[in-house]
Amino acid sequence: xxxxxNTRQRAAVGELLGRTSEFRTAAQIHDDLRHAGEDxxxxxxxxxxxxxxxxxxxxxxxxxxxxxxxxxxxxxxxHHLVCRSCGxxxxxxxxxxxxxxxxxxxxxxxxxxxxxxEIFGRCRSCVLDDAGSGGSAGxxx
Amino acid sequence: xxxxxNTRQRAAVGELLGRTSEFRTAAQIHDDLRHAGEDxxxxxxxxxxxxxxxxxxxxxxxxxxxxxxxxxxxxxxxHHLVCRSCGxxxxxxxxxxxxxxxxxxxxxxxxxxxxxxEIFGRCRSCVLDDAGSGGSAGxxx
DNA sequence: TTTGGTGCAAAACCTTTGCATTAGG
DNA sequence: CCTAATGCAAAGGTTTTGCACCAAA
Numbered sequence: 324x325x326x327x328x329n330t331r332q333r334a335a336v337g338e339l340l341g342r343t344s345e346f347r348t349a350a351q352i353h354d355d356l357r358h359a360g361e362d363x364x365x366x367x368x369x370x371x372x373x374x375x376x377x378x379x380x381x382x383x384x385x386x387x388x389x390x391x392x393x394x395x396x397x398x399x400x401x402h403h404l405v406c407r408s409c410g411x412x413x414x415x416x417x418x419x420x421x422x423x424x425x426x427x428x429x430x431x432x433x434x435x436x437x438x439x440x441e442i443f444g445r446c447r448s449c450v451l452d453d454a455g456s457g458g459s460a461g462x463x464x
Numbered sequence: 465x466x467x468x469x470n471t472r473q474r475a476a477v478g479e480l481l482g483r484t485s486e487f488r489t490a491a492q493i494h495d496d497l498r499h500a501g502e503d504x505x506x507x508x509x510x511x512x513x514x515x516x517x518x519x520x521x522x523x524x525x526x527x528x529x530x531x532x533x534x535x536x537x538x539x540x541x542x543h544h545l546v547c548r549s550c551g552x553x554x555x556x557x558x559x560x561x562x563x564x565x566x567x568x569x570x571x572x573x574x575x576x577x578x579x580x581x582e583i584f585g586r587c588r589s590c591v592l593d594d595a596g597s598g599g600s601a602g603x604x605x
Numbered sequence: 606t607t608t609g610g611t612g613c614a615a616a617a618c619c620t621t622t623g624c625a626t627t628a629g630g
Numbered sequence: 631c632c633t634a635a636t637g638c639a640a641a642g643g644t645t646t647t648g649c650a651c652c653a654a655a
Contacts, residue, residue, distance in 0.1 A: 328629050328634055349620080364637040369620065385526035389645080390619065404572055413572050423560055424583050431545055431554050433585035440581040442565050444574030469609060469654050490645080505612040510645065530619080531644065610653080617646070627636070 335361040336371045337380075346384065346392035346410060384441065386410075402440045408449035415442070476502040477512045478521075485542075487525065487533035525580055545583045549590035556583070 335356055340347070347355070353368045372393050375381040382396040387407065394412075400421070404413040420440060428436040476497055481488070488496070490513060494506045513534050516522040522534045541562065545554040561581060569577040 326630075326634080330629075330635060332636070366621085366638075367636055370635085373621095385528065385530065387526065388618095389526065389530065389532075391530075404569055404574060406574065407576075415568050415572075417564060417568070419564055420561065423558060424581075427556050427558070428545055428583055428585045431556075432588035433545060433547065433583075434588075434591060435548075436583060436585040438581065438583040440565075440579065442569055442574075442577060442579040444569045444577040447573035447575075450575055467609080467655080471610060471654075473611070507613080507646085508611055511610085514646095529643095607655090608653100609655100611651085613649095613651105615646105615648080618644085619642105620644105621640105621642070623640080624638095625636105626638100627634105629634080630632090 331361070332363045332367050333371050335359075335363055336368060337375070340375075340381065340393065340395050344394060346386075346394040346412065348386070348390045348392050350390070352393070402442065404442045404444065406446040406449055407443045408445050408452075411446050472502075473504045473508050474512050476500075476504055477509060478516070481516075481522065481534065481536045485535060487527075487535040489527070489531045489533050491531070493534070523578070543581045543583065545585065547587040547590055548584045549586050552587050 336352060339352060339355055339359075349365065349368050349372060352372070353363065353365045356363045356368070372381060372383075376383050376393070380395065381393045382403070383391050383393050384403070384405070386392050401414045401416050402420070404415050406412070417440075420438075424438040425436055428434070477493060480493060480496055480500075490506065490509050493513070494504065494509045497504045497509070513522065513524075517524050517534070521537060523537055524532050524534050527533050542555045542557045543561070545556050546552070558581075561579075565579045566577055569575070
């Protein structure tokens with residue numbers, strides 16, 4: 324079976340994402356690496372991110388402006404509560420949800436059940452900030 | 465101030481989305497209209513959808529494969545239970561989930577809450593069919 | 606008549622793919 | 631060596647934009 328190789332590029336991407344728990348887009352990661360003196364092709368960034376998502380080392384979400392953002396995923400199953408203004412993310416757990424989805428699926432004869440839940444809203448500070456402007460921070464762009 | 469005009473195209477898009485509570489992509493809407501004998505340019509579909517989102521008549525979400533899906537603002541919110549083998553979809557409602565997400569969000573100071581939940585599994589018939597093969601129908605692409 | 610709306614074609618975007626080249630093991 | 635991994639350039643898919651024409655009011 325095919326062995327996976329340790330390359331400078333993969334190490335760089337992995338290390339960068341290991342250092343933060345923020346969502347970053349492929350383009351941002353590519354820039355960050357360049358600024359850090361690590362030259363990694365954008366294509367390689369994309370391919371590395373894909374592998375890491377498949378290996379369940381990263382979570383991926385779609386931002387409102389159509390980019391995919393990646394973040395290292397913390398251990399244990401959880402869901403994301405995301406501020407649609409500033410992108411701030413809170414991880415929430417929901418045993419109730421796990422039970423409910425499994426039960427509903429079983430009722431309909433489904434097995435090998437997985438689910439995906441994201442909650443969007445506006446966090447308190449963004450609501451306050453907007454008291455005097457049509458603010459527009461947005462997820463990482 | 466600029467007045468807005470009533471056009472055949474906008475009426476068609478509005479009526480189509482008024483009739484269903486499903487999420488539809490711009491391309492799907494464009495197709496639906498064409499099949500219904502209404503000829504509306506894809507560009508116009510996009511522009512109309514944008515206007516309706518701004519007017520808060522539609523909700524927009526990003527699907528995992530990068531398309532934007534639109535749905536008339538939530539009456540009768542429900543979720544999807546999708547078979548990952550054959551793509552069969554069952555709509556399920558979950559007042560419990562609605563309450564839970566709102567509550568969790570509120571606990572963290574989030575408001576204007578929306579959520580997106582999908583449940584994946586394998587339906588009974590696919591499990592049975594696979595008794596003798598490594599089947600692989602895949603989700604509808 | 607006035608000017609918002611439409612539709613085509615082209616551009617802009619992000620992401621993926623083909624292929625020759627590099628480099629890890 | 632062998633072949634996975636890289637990086638460029640080109641292709642892919644969705645959404646947006648420029649512009650001439652059309653039609654609602």
